[in-house]
Amino acid sequence: MSHPILSRVPILGAFVDERFLEHRRRSSSFAGIVAACLAVVLFEYRFFWSHVWSWDLLSIALTFVAIKLSMMIWFRVKD
Numbered sequence: 001m002s003h004p005i006l007s008r009v010p011i012l013g014a015f016v017d018e019r020f021l022e023h024r025r026r027s028s029s030f031a032g033i034v035a036a037c038l039a040v041v042l043f044e045y046r047f048f049w050s051h052v053w054s055w056d057l058l059s060i061a062l063t064f065v066a067i068k069l070s071m072m073i074w075f076r077v078k079d
Contacts, residue, residue, distance in 0.1 A: 036064035 043057035 032064070036061060039064070 039057045039060040043054050043061060046052045046054045046057070
């Protein structure tokens, strides 16, 4: 089964297939997880070494955790 965008833009069908879209999805997910972990590590570094609360980094980390858990619950309920 073809992706809806591929059927509307025929020239993309030659370059983009389901494997490409799956690789893009997985790489974006991995990049988001790594970025959130980096925010947590940087927050901990600033807190433990400089004794400074970086509220912006903490908010990024907590937002990631909230979205990740809510999506895990959503997918579990819907499956």
